[in-house]
Structures are given as structure tokens and as C-alpha cells.
Amino acid sequence: MLKITPAVRLSLGLLLLTVSILLIAQVLGLTPDLRKSQLEARQNLAETLAFQTLLAYSRKDEVLVKQLLENAVERNDNILSAAVRSTGGELAVYTPRHGELWPAATDEHSTERYARIPLFMAGQQLGHLELAFEPLNRQDTSYFGLPRQLLLAVFILIVGFISYRLLIGRTLRYLDPSSVVPERVRNALNVLAEGVLILDKREQVVLANKVIAEYLQMSEKSLLGRKASSLGWQTHENSELPWLRTLNAGDRVTGARLLLGNDKKHPLVFRVNSVPITDAKGKAQGIIASFSDVSELEEKTRKLEHLASHDPLTGCLNRRALRQALNQAFIDAQNHRGELCCIMLDIDHFKRINDTHGHSVGDEVIKTVAQTVKHIVREGDSVARFGGEEFCIILPGSNLEQASQIAERCRTEIQARDCDGVQVTSSFGISSVRSGIHTPNELIQRADEALYQSKENGRNRVTLWQAQQ
Numbered sequence: 001m002l003k004i005t006p007a008v009r010l011s012l013g014l015l016l017l018t019v020s021i022l023l024i025a026q027v028l029g030l031t032p033d034l035r036k037s038q039l040e041a042r043q044n045l046a047e048t049l050a051f052q053t054l055l056a057y058s059r060k061d062e063v064l065v066k067q068l069l070e071n072a073v074e075r076n077d078n079i080l081s082a083a084v085r086s087t088g089g090e091l092a093v094y095t096p097r098h099g100e101l102w103p104a105a106t107d108e109h110s111t112e113r114y115a116r117i118p119l120f121m122a123g124q125q126l127g128h129l130e131l132a133f134e135p136l137n138r139q140d141t142s143y144f145g146l147p148r149q150l151l152l153a154v155f156i157l158i159v160g161f162i163s164y165r166l167l168i169g170r171t172l173r174y175l176d177p178s179s180v181v182p183e184r185v186r187n188a189l190n191v192l193a194e195g196v197l198i199l200d201k202r203e204q205v206v207l208a209n210k211v212i213a214e215y216l217q218m219s220e221k222s223l224l225g226r227k228a229s230s231l232g233w234q235t236h237e238n239s240e241l242p243w244l245r246t247l248n249a250g251d252r253v254t255g256a257r258l259l260l261g262n263d264k265k266h267p268l269v270f271r272v273n274s275v276p277i278t279d280a281k282g283k284a285q286g287i288i289a290s291f292s293d294v295s296e297l298e299e300k301t302r303k304l305e306h307l308a309s310h311d312p313l314t315g316c317l318n319r320r321a322l323r324q325a326l327n328q329a330f331i332d333a334q335n336h337r338g339e340l341c342c343i344m345l346d347i348d349h350f351k352r353i354n355d356t357h358g359h360s361v362g363d364e365v366i367k368t369v370a371q372t373v374k375h376i377v378r379e380g381d382s383v384a385r386f387g388g389e390e391f392c393i394i395l396p397g398s399n400l401e402q403a404s405q406i407a408e409r410c411r412t413e414i415q416a417r418d419c420d421g422v423q424v425t426s427s428f429g430i431s432s433v434r435s436g437i438h439t440p441n442e443l444i445q446r447a448d449e450a451l452y453q454s455k456e457n458g459r460n461r462v463t464l465w466q467a468q469q
């Protein structure tokens, strides 16, 4: 089947245009009128023959007249018969079948097929020359019995299409950007583990290797001519695409991070390098951009970072990560004169739970308490496992009153929870940067002192640290 390639489409377009131009030319009368010229030829022929016949007929040389008429019929395929009719209406001289070919009803006037020319000599009419012709269109049906115009149209369509197709195919080969890259270069790029795009000055793809085509889920050919920025990349905070930076500023870009894919949860992550292709004068004529898929590496790194900063039993921050979060929150609070509170939480009589129900139940209790607290605090707060059954909660932007409300909610919900048939209570101590505290350590220390007060005063309660403590 004929493939509708751009070359075929262009050829058909040009063919239609050509046919339309021919039709318009015909409508405007710019093409030669075959019918008219045939009629003129017939008229000339009839008049010449009439002149010759008149001379012979006036001398009553009927043999010569007959010879002239027979010669005319013999030499002209389109003359069927000829005759000289006397003024009285009888056929004086005639070629065979003229009687049957000449229509009885023909009046004085000539028609397309029947010429009737009066023969005058010295002002006296001697008779008429009669010529019967082939029908006008007969001459057009010279090929396979089909009208010549139809054949011409078919000829233009077939030969026109083949010629246009060959011409455009050849032209497109010169214009096809991929054909300027030698096969061996393309093969070499296809062996690379990295994706490669070669772009022109308008960031249109001139070459795409197999790897990048697979990442983009498109064929190498269908990528040609597409703008690289239209291929579905996501940048970090809409920063400039690396190849655009190279095109705009001439910079080499290395290690730019780009995401690809509609699946926002699992996009492919690439590290992209982009270098300009310069001409002899050092002007950028295009770009080579390489794409390394670092999705798996980033996922592993993310998991390692999570392991390094979180407690494996509860999923809360560990002490190292708590320190970082607290230091940052402390700096922010100081810079913006903001609120910051710290809550220390300790499960009451936890040793007894371990001793009575076993260590694994103890672990479950710790996990339940952690889940309860994480569920209550806001998104910007940090929950860390501080020690065995002790937790530290950092609340940026919360004042003492808000922090004590949160601690109170944690206390009542922990008390209400049932953990493998075990019910526990917990004690809380709260400190705030607004209580004359100067360092992150001091904030934790004061909250711990308040927690100690809760334990001292009978447990299952919340105590705020105050300067006079």
C-alpha cells in the first residue's frame, strides 16, 4: 500500500495545484481550442477544393472534377464523401456513397459535418460543392477509443505524480536533518548507555539516539523536528532548561536535574549535560545534550538518607536529625522573633510494661505512642524519639498555650489508646524560647526539667517550664 509520507502528501498537493491551474486556464480560454482549429481547417480545405473544382466544372471537365473529388477523399481521412451538385439539385459528379452520406434535409448552410460551398463563375452560380466529414470528435478518439482529453488528464495525473514524488523525495533528502548525520555516527550514539539529543539553533531535534527515544516513548524519527522543550520535561521550580541556557548564554551546563513523565509520583529523573556545537567562528550552531537516568540512584539515596535520619522502630526523627531541625527552628525563631516550643514526652512506668508483658509488647506501645503524637502535631512540627520511651516534639510558631493544648491532647489520646490490651499514660514537660532561653540545648533541658516535675507530681500530666523552677 502507498504510504502517506510527507513527500506523497506534497506530491498530491502539487498535482492538484497543477490540474486546477490547467482547468482555470481552460475556463479563461487560454488553452488552444482544438474544435475551433479543426473547423477552420475543414473550411480552408473545402474552399481550396471548391476553387479547384470550379475551374474544372466550368470547363465541363467532369473527369477532372471527379478526380479532384476522389483525391480529396483519399488524402483526407476526415472527408467521407464529396460531390458537385448542379443548380437543379442533381448530383453531377460524386464519390461513392455520397448519396447515402449526404443528409436529405441539409439546407443551404454548412454544418460542422457537412460543407456546402456555392460554385460561382462570372457572377453565375454553376452549382454546389458538397463535402461530408467525419464527426468532429472522431479525431480525438485516437487512443484506445478514449477521448483524448481524458487520456491527457490521466497522463498528467500519473506522470505528474511520479515526477513530483521523485523530485520531492530527492529534495527532502537534502532537507532531512537526520540524513546529514552519517550512519556510523548514529550507530555510535546508539551504543551509548545515555540518551543523546542533537538540537539545532531553534532547539529542534536533529538527531535522537535509541536510548532517549525509549525514555520519551517515541520513535527516533518522530522526534525529528520537534522542539526539545515540548517533550514533557519538568524542571525544579521552573528553572531554565539546560539546552536553552546553553543556547541563550553559550554556557556548558553539567548535571542539571530534569524530571520526565506525567506520573508525578514516579517521574524519571535525569542528570543532563548540554554543550554548544560551534562553527569555525565559535558561534553556537546547535547543542548536544546527554541524559543520564538517575531515578534509581536518587531513590536509593533517598532511602539511605531516611535511614540515617529516622528511628527504625517508630519512623520518628532520630536524635541527629532532631538536632538539625531544632537548630534551624531556633535560628528562624530568633531571626523573626517568632515562637518556638519544645515538648518532652515520657511513657509512665514503662519498665513495668516491659516486665509484665514482655519487650515486644513494650515496642508496640512505643510505636502506638509515636503514631498518636505524629497524628496530632501539624505538618511543620518535628517528632523525634529522644531515648528509649522518651520523645521530643519541636513546635515552630507555637506559643506556650498552643503547645500545652497539643500536649494535653496527646496525653488524653495516649491514655485512651489500647495497645495489645495494655493501657498507658504519659507525662509531658514544655519549654518556650520566650522564657529567657538562649540555646537549643537549653530549650530541651528546660522541657526535660518540666517533664521531671510532671513525674514528681504523680505522672500523666503536662507541666510548663517557668523561670522560677
Ligand SMILES: Nc1nc2c(ncn2[C@@H]2O[C@H](COP(=O)(O)OP(=O)(O)OP(=O)(O)O)[C@@H](O)[C@H]2O)c(=O)[nH]1
Residues within 6 Å of the ligand: 346, 347, 348, 349, 350, 351, 352, 354, 358, 359, 360, 361, 362, 363, 366, 387, 388, 389, 455, 459
Ligand atoms: N520494649 C522496649 N523497652 C525499652 C526500649 N528502650 C528502653 N526501654 C526500656 O524502658 C524502660 C525505661 O524505664 P525507666 O527509665 O526506668 O522509667 P519508667 O519505667 O518509664 O518509669 P518513669 O519514667 O519513671 O515513669 C527501661 O526498662 C528500658 O529497658 C525499647 O526500645 N523497647
